[in-house]
Amino acid sequence: MSKAAELANLIGNINAGGGTSGRNLIVNGAMNVAQRGTSFPTAANAAYTLDQFRYGQSNDGEITITQDSSAPDGFAKSLKVDVTTADTSIAAGQYADIFARIEAINLQILKFGTSDAQNFTLSFYVKSNKTGTYAVTIGQSDNSFKQAVLNYTINSANTWERKSLTFTGDTAGVIDDNDDRGFEILWWLAAGSTYTGGSATGAFATYADANHAAGQAVNLLDSTDNEWFLTGVQLEVGQNATEFEHEPFEKSLHKCKRYYQKLTDSYALHGQICTGHYSNSSQFQGVIKFVPQMRVAPSLSHTTTSSNNTSSAYYVARDGANDYVDALAFYNSNRATTLIYSTSGTSGTQGVGANLAVQSTITEIAALAEL
Amino acid sequence: MFKNCTVKYNQFISGINDSVIITYPADENGMAKTLCVPMDENNADYAEILKQVKEGTLTIQDAD
Numbered sequence: 001m002s003k004a005a006e007l008a009n010l011i012g013n014i015n016a017g018g019g020t021s022g023r024n025l026i027v028n029g030a031m032n033v034a035q036r037g038t039s040f041p042t043a044a045n046a047a048y049t050l051d052q053f054r055y056g057q058s059n060d061g062e063i064t065i066t067q068d069s070s071a072p073d074g075f076a077k078s079l080k081v082d083v084t085t086a087d088t089s090i091a092a093g094q095y096a097d098i099f100a101r102i103e104a105i106n107l108q109i110l111k112f113g114t115s116d117a118q119n120f121t122l123s124f125y126v127k128s129n130k131t132g133t134y135a136v137t138i139g140q141s142d143n144s145f146k147q148a149v150l151n152y153t154i155n156s157a158n159t160w161e162r163k164s165l166t167f168t169g170d171t172a173g174v175i176d177d178n179d180d181r182g183f184e185i186l187w188w189l190a191a192g193s194t195y196t197g198g199s200a201t202g203a204f205a206t207y208a209d210a211n212h213a214a215g216q217a218v219n220l221l222d223s224t225d226n227e228w229f230l231t232g233v234q235l236e237v238g239q240n241a242t243e244f245e246h247e248p249f250e251k252s253l254h255k256c257k258r259y260y261q262k263l264t265d266s267y268a269l270h271g272q273i274c275t276g277h278y279s280n281s282s283q284f285q286g287v288i289k290f291v292p293q294m295r296v297a298p299s300l301s302h303t304t305t306s307s308n309n310t311s312s313a314y315y316v317a318r319d320g321a322n323d324y325v326d327a328l329a330f331y332n333s334n335r336a337t338t339l340i341y342s343t344s345g346t347s348g349t350q351g352v353g354a355n356l357a358v359q360s361t362i363t364e365i366a367a368l369a370e371l
Numbered sequence: 372m373f374k375n376c377t378v379k380y381n382q383f384i385s386g387i388n389d390s391v392i393i394t395y396p397a398d399e400n401g402m403a404k405t406l407c408v409p410m411d412e413n414n415a416d417y418a419e420i421l422k423q424v425k426e427g428t429l430t431i432q433d434a435d
Binding site: 045046179296297298299300301302303304305311327328329330331332333339341343362363364368369370371 | 372381383389390392394401402403404405406407408409411413414415416417
């Protein structure tokens with residue numbers, strides 16, 4: 001695209017209410033942030049992968065999702081789907097998709113539910129050996145999953161292509177101004193006939209199974225040779241796709257932490273989690289502050305191991321000794337802080353200071369406030 | 372989402388349920404995952420628990 005055309009698109013979007021900075025409503029669209037890790041073998045339904053991107057599935061195949069270094073010019077990372085077990089015949093009700101959600105409070109700029117509802121454009125870079133027609137669905141949760149569906153075509157095998165899909169602003173479907181789910185965007189990889197027989201349209205309409213993945217012609221799962229890559233995802237106000245809005249890594253990470261925060265960056269021995277004290281002889285308590293504040297009161301997700309001391313997941317270092325623990329819980333977790341405490345395994349002295357740390361290698365201790 | 376998990380209320384203050392503990396089955400190395408979910412309907416995990424309880428596919432055990 002020429003610079004003049006790019007500028008015209010940008011001006012058109014500004015006139016429609018979009019902006020030049022902060023215009024991308026997608027978090028981690030460049031696939032740079034991967035707090036949970038960089039490889040997700042045999043991903044299960046609704047599995048979390050790279051930050052903000054998940055795998056939805058009901059099929060007989062298996063895939064591995066990784067953060068990959070293959071990327072178009074100007075990008076360093078992509079989300080890669082690699083088929084590891086084929087499903088050559090997707091049954092009517094089966095499917096596979098990559099999905100991302102956007103918080104409702106960040107979608108108010110679209111003015112949905114008003115006569116001034118704004119069109120918006122989803123753009124992304126995609127690559128696959130499997131050419132053909134794919135579907136993308138945007139579901140709007142506040143209105144019983146009203147949906148809009150458009151198709152894109154991968155024209156050339158194993159070549160990065162930028163796709164742009166413009167959806168029509170919905171004058172009748174208010175997106176509540178809250179911190180709940182606003183949009184759910186699904187990139188279909190495969191879909192059975194239950195979901196593909198209808199028609200694709202960029203206008204939001206009442207959910208219907210037949211339209212959910214309308215036009216999806218490709219079954220990416222039909223061979224273990226198949227791969228699919230995604231990056232540079234941008235959703236912006238207006239009917240034109242503008243250049244992807246790159247942002248510093250720390251800014252993307254900061255945004256992701258509203259939904260997921262690791263409690264330590266070291267999942268190996270001595271990775272420090274927090275300081276605290278013994279509230280009584282059998283309970284350690286510490287306080288964790290969430291920076292930034294999280295979307296809602298978060299859950300605690302953590303690895304546990306067997307109960308013997310040498311293989312416990314965590315230890316509490318106190319006055320000259322360690323207690324080894326697996327069982328931890330949050331109390332009164334809120335957007336800003338939480339109490340973390342041991343529910344068993346500790347035997348200290350009331351009032352003694354202590355610190356909680358990783359004992360054996362773990363895979364996760366984190367706060368979750370995902371959409 | 373909580374297939375083969377143990378799902379149990381948890382109490383920081385005795386007698387008052389304040390969270391739900393979900394224990395996933397251990398893998399071949401003995402490692403497992405536990406989720407401590409606050410009883411806050413804005414939390415997506417708790418919303419999913421309530422949905423499954425309503426559908427009759429999940430039962431929450433009493434706290435220890």
